[in-house]
Each structure stands twice: as C-alpha cells, then as structure tokens.
Amino acid sequence: MRSNRHTASPLSTTFVSVSNMVRLIQRKGLSTCLVGVADRIEQEFLRWEAFDKSARIACHSADGVVELMPIADDQQFSFKYVNGHPKNHRFGLPTVMAFGLLADVETGAPRFLSELTLTTAIRTAAMSALAAKKLARPNSRSMALIGNGAQSEFQALAFRDIVGIRELRLFDVDPAASAKLAANLQGQGLEITLCTSTAEAVKGVDIITTVTADKTNATIITPEMVEPGMHINGVGGDCPGKTELHRGVLEMGAVFCEFEPQSRIEGDMQQMPADFPVTEFWEVLAGRKAGRVSAEQVTVFDSVGFALEDFAALCFMRDAAAEFGIGEQIELVPNNPDPKNLFGLLGSQRAQLKRAA
Amino acid sequence: MRSNRHTASPLSTTFVSVSNMVRLIQRKGLSTCLVGVADRIEQEFLRWEAFDKSARIACHSADGVVELMPIADDQQFSFKYVNGHPKNHRFGLPTVMAFGLLADVETGAPRFLSELTLTTAIRTAAMSALAAKKLARPNSRSMALIGNGAQSEFQALAFRDIVGIRELRLFDVDPAASAKLAANLQGQGLEITLCTSTAEAVKGVDIITTVTADKTNATIITPEMVEPGMHINGVGGDCPGKTELHRGVLEMGAVFCEFEPQSRIEGDMQQMPADFPVTEFWEVLAGRKAGRVSAEQVTVFDSVGFALEDFAALCFMRDAAAEFGIGEQIELVPNNPDPKNLFGLLGSQRAQLKRAA
Known part of the structure; x- marks a missing residue:
C-alpha cells in the first residue's frame, strides 16, 4: 500500500478497491464499461480453445455457496472468488460479493487484484446482452x-x-x-x-x-x-x-x-x-x-x-485502471532482493532467535 | 485501506501484507509461530471429518504451476493461491509465492486476506515436524x-x-x-x-x-x-x-x-x-x-x-494479527448501506448516464 504507480518492481500487485472501482466506472462511464466488457468477452470467446478451462469449485452450505472460478491461457491465469447467499440481506450484506486476480503464467506473480462485485454485475449483463x-x-x-x-x-x-x-x-x-x-x-x-x-x-x-x-x-x-x-x-x-x-x-x-x-x-x-x-x-x-x-x-x-467472462472483465478493468492511474500497489508477495533467502526477510531484528516456551 | 482497526463494519476485510507479516513474526517470534501453527494443524487434523475437502486445482504450464487450494468447515472457508516455478530465480522472483483468504461460510464475506509466502514456509515446516x-x-x-x-x-x-x-x-x-x-x-x-x-x-x-x-x-x-x-x-x-x-x-x-x-x-x-x-x-x-x-x-x-494446513495457518495468523493490532482494513467487497441497490454505489456522479459512442 505504498504508492499509486502502476508499474514498479517486478513484483508489484495493483489493487483496485470498491471505492476505486466506483471512480473507475464513473470516469469511464458505465455504458462504455458494459460495451467494452462485452467486446472483450467476445474477443476471448473467439479464442476459446486457447484456454485451460474447468468447472468452478463450489462449497455449498445451508444458506449459500462460495465459489472459486479459475481459468488460464498461456499468458495469464485468473480466478474469481464469489459467494451467493440469498438471505444475506438480513445481515445488511449483498447477496453476491466477489473479488479476483490476474497473474502471470510464466512466473506465477500476482499482478492485478480487484473488487469484482460491481464488475461481476457488469460482466454478467455484458455476457447476457x-x-x-x-x-x-x-x-x-x-x-x-x-x-x-x-x-x-x-x-x-x-x-x-x-x-x-x-x-x-x-x-x-x-x-x-x-x-x-x-x-x-x-x-x-x-x-x-x-x-x-x-x-x-x-x-x-x-x-x-x-x-x-x-x-x-x-x-x-x-x-x-x-x-x-x-x-x-x-x-x-x-x-x-x-x-x-x-x-x-x-x-x-x-x-x-x-x-x-x-x-x-x-x-x-x-x-x-x-x-x-x-x-x-x-x-x-x-x-x-x-x-x-x-x-x-x-x-x-x-x-x-x-470464468472466461471474469478473465475478460479483469483484463478490461486492469487496462482501464492503468489508463486512469487508478489503484494502489500492495505487497501481496515478497519483493525480496534475494528470493532464495526467504528467511533473510525476517533477519534484521533477529526475532527468530526467540525460542518457544 | 482506511484504518488499522480490526473489527469495524460487518464487511471489513483485514489485509496483512508481507511487511506486516514480517513484523508479526518478529513480534511473536518465529519459534512461537512454528510451534503455534503445528499445534493448530494438529487441532484441525483432529477435526478432519468436519471439513469439506477437495484436491487442489492446478494450472500447469511449461515452467511451473499455479494452484488454488480451497477448504471449509461449517464456519469458515479458506483458500490459498500458490505458484511453483523452479526457474523463477532468473527473474529475481521467488520459486513459491502465495496469498490466501478466510471467509465466513454463513455469509460468504471475506474476512482476512494475507500474504502466505512466509506463512507457507512456516506451515510446511510445522506440518513436517x-x-x-x-x-x-x-x-x-x-x-x-x-x-x-x-x-x-x-x-x-x-x-x-x-x-x-x-x-x-x-x-x-x-x-x-x-x-x-x-x-x-x-x-x-x-x-x-x-x-x-x-x-x-x-x-x-x-x-x-x-x-x-x-x-x-x-x-x-x-x-x-x-x-x-x-x-x-x-x-x-x-x-x-x-x-x-x-x-x-x-x-x-x-x-x-x-x-x-x-x-x-x-x-x-x-x-x-x-x-x-x-x-x-x-x-x-x-x-x-x-x-x-x-x-x-x-x-x-x-x-x-x-489446504487444511493453510486453513490452520491462516487462523493462527489472523489471531496473531488481532493480538498485536497488525494489518490494514481493505475494501475488497462493498460496504453498501443498501445491498439490494448495488447500482446506487455508482449514483452520486450520475456517470452512468454517459452512453457508449
């Protein structure tokens, strides 16, 4: 959560919060987002066979479901976390809440983490239309x-x-x-x-x-x-x-x-x-x-x-966030000067010398 | 990214970045973390049959793998995102990078998002020992x-x-x-x-x-x-x-x-x-x-x-973060006063009136 820049070190992850997504949609215009996401979905669907597809993983409970929806081509991996809890209104919570990620397939580095509650509504409508x-x-x-x-x-x-x-x-x-x-x-x-x-x-x-x-x-x-x-x-x-x-x-x-x-x-x-x-x-x-x-x-x-619809929506929103400079850099994974020395991250304080009782 | 408090609105999500995890491990002591995570893994393994378990979902590519590892009991859902790319050192990146989430099963609300690169090393070692x-x-x-x-x-x-x-x-x-x-x-x-x-x-x-x-x-x-x-x-x-x-x-x-x-x-x-x-x-x-x-x-x-080892580690780290007041609140999903009116989030600027060209 350090800077507002979009491209920094090889390990930066851009995070778009709900408030920033609202700003992004307001700046771009909701109609432009709906049409743009539909166009992106169409592009990606035309590359259907390039994707590693699987049915989502669903965890069902009495009142709802939590799902993970992964997909990848040879460049990018994405997944969405999304719930569906029809009775959530009794807690003042939305029925559907979501967030998701884009990562590099070549290295596994997470690149773009975003709210997807608003974005899911946009991509679902875009897909339908x-x-x-x-x-x-x-x-x-x-x-x-x-x-x-x-x-x-x-x-x-x-x-x-x-x-x-x-x-x-x-x-x-x-x-x-x-x-x-x-x-x-x-x-x-x-x-x-x-x-x-x-x-x-x-x-x-x-x-x-x-x-x-x-x-x-x-x-x-x-x-x-x-x-x-x-x-x-x-x-x-x-x-x-x-x-x-x-x-x-x-x-x-x-x-x-x-x-x-x-x-x-x-x-x-x-x-x-x-x-x-x-x-x-x-x-x-x-x-x-x-x-x-x-x-x-x-x-x-x-x-x-x-999942391919979310992949398309994440790509659209990542590009739009970069266009307007919206989003924060978060330290989701280590930006470690010596990646073979993970332990070294803990080193300066020598706190690891403490022994368990 | 508003406050440092841990319990706020029903929809707050606590985020522990890599830097904050380093602070957390230093404050608690690495040995205490290793022993504490091993204890938590033992507790959770003794509840084995209470969990909805599945093999992880893996996306393999030429140089590595990206995985999602979900698991849930009747209270909490967790997943970990983790990659494994043995050749990542050529990019100055760690071989393994990870983050994960704890969410409420009853509502699907995401509660705790954390780095898991350091934490995976701790939980793997704790499990082995x-x-x-x-x-x-x-x-x-x-x-x-x-x-x-x-x-x-x-x-x-x-x-x-x-x-x-x-x-x-x-x-x-x-x-x-x-x-x-x-x-x-x-x-x-x-x-x-x-x-x-x-x-x-x-x-x-x-x-x-x-x-x-x-x-x-x-x-x-x-x-x-x-x-x-x-x-x-x-x-x-x-x-x-x-x-x-x-x-x-x-x-x-x-x-x-x-x-x-x-x-x-x-x-x-x-x-x-x-x-x-x-x-x-x-x-x-x-x-x-x-x-x-x-x-x-x-x-x-x-x-x-x-995945159950990550579930245990996430629970341990969540409790430790609360103990020391470490972590930030992020707006991963909407904290919406009227959850049935998602569209209303966009309303103040009337930006949605803009039409696509």
Missing part, C-alpha cells in the same frame, strides 16, 4: 425483466446499449425492488412498465430476462408464457438446486450455454437428461454452429456465469 | 536436510523446536545454498555439517528431509541410502511429474500422507500402483491407525501440502 445480440430476433426492442435486485439495472443498461432494447416490463415478488429499479432507470431513455405478475410482464416481449436470487428449484417461466420467436435470457438459475425455467421451456427451442460441463450441473439444464441438446455459445460466435434459425424459433441462453 | 514428532523414533536428534533453498531454514528450526533435532547435515547441488543456510542458522543451537553428497549427508541420521525444487522426476534418495529406523520427510515431491524418492524407498516401510486422493496424484506415491498402501496422517493423530510400529521400521511422510 452479447448472447441476446446474436440469438434474439434482430430489432428486438422490448424486454421483460423478472427479478429486480442488485443486478437488474446492469442488465437493463447492457440490453439498451448492446441490443437496442427501449421498452422494459418489470416484475419482482418484492414491489419495492421494482420501484427501486424504475427509479434508478429514470432518464435513461427506457420506457418502463411496472407489472403485477411474471405472466403480465412477459406478454408480447421480444426478450425475457430472469435474474432472481432464490436458491431453490423455482419455476419462474412456464411454457404457456413463451411466445414464438422470444429469446429467454436465464441468468438466475446458476447452481445445483437453483433453477428458474420450467423444463418445458427448455424443450420449446434451441438452448445455448457458456461451458457445457458446468452448465449441465448448474444451469436450468440440470433438469434435463445428459443427452439433451445444447450449443456452446462460443461456437455461434465463431460461426461453427447455428444460432437462431428462424423468426419463430424460441432461443434460450441458459447462463450460469463462466 | 508434527508428522516427524509422531512418526520418527523418539529421541531423534540428527537430520539430513537435502535441498537448502528458501524453505530450509524453516524446516531446520521447526525440527529443532518440535522434534528436538540438534544436529543437521546439509547438502544442496548448489553449495552457495548450503552456505546461506548454514550462515542463517548460526547461533541457533544447531550443530551443522556441510556435506558434499546426499549419500554423505544422510549417513547415520535419524531423519532425512528432502526439500528440493526441480519440477522433474528426480531420484534424490535411493534405497541403499536408507538405514533401518530412519524417518523420511519428503517435502519437495509435490506435483505430477515432480518426485524425489526412488520407488524402492516407498517400498521399504510405512508410508503416510496428508489427503490420499491428492497425494496419489501429486506425491512421491504417484510412482506407485493405485492400491499401494498408505495411511492418512490424521488417522495416526486420532489414534485410529498405527504410526511407527518398531524402532527398525522405516517411515515415510510423503508430504505434498494440503
């Missing part, structure tokens, strides 16, 4: 947003800026959440309708986004709500025992996911047999597989969040 | 230390303070490493002999400790070097393709490990068939399985380093 841009009908203008919690503003703005959504229909079991979302979106160029049920909200829209938080097998969207040609962006069904879509919805059209081995365990797809057909989205981006094939087809993006 | 205290012959007094790099001083002092070793015989392929180790151990109450080969160093000792760094299938110890009753503490063979002991050495006596599923992949045991007998050390501590059964038996502790 990028998928919808490729999978929803062209000229989609209206979206139902089911679940109006901490991530909903980011979804709304990403769909405005990346997909061209202009009309939003909101529903949440907690009307105060919808009121908060509507208030936060005032003056953002979006026509907003508050609805009293999911069925009312989804009627006639181009895109349905579900981003609810309950850790349960919920059935937010049922087949009779889904009209021909709709695109469904299922964000909240993202761990074992946590789903949002009726299995009949998945059977109505084409289903796309991020990383199949993870999505089959964590996504709404966990309800389906192991041979249920699904397409990894990167193959659509790369032109190797079909996306939407007709205006009447129902498309489903069964999003669970994948 | 704890195992030797239970598995080596009682009244063991002499140890060969093969590999005199960054971890060797910690091994020497842990064996002095926990096992009662008074005589050390050193060998390293790099004589400068042995000279550094001997110099660092001056005045520490250890009788030191510099040797010119592994065979010379191990002749007649009670315990052999191997802590070499090459990422290769080396054969540091061969069967003809091993005398009846010796205890072998194999520390450096700790990932696939990295071994130190000839397979014949493992066949000479009883082999003990930390966490069997991990050790069969990473330990010297990777050379052995899947049914090769091994005992998890916690079962010896708990009195459920035999340790050494005779003065003539050869015992081998095939150590690879397990």
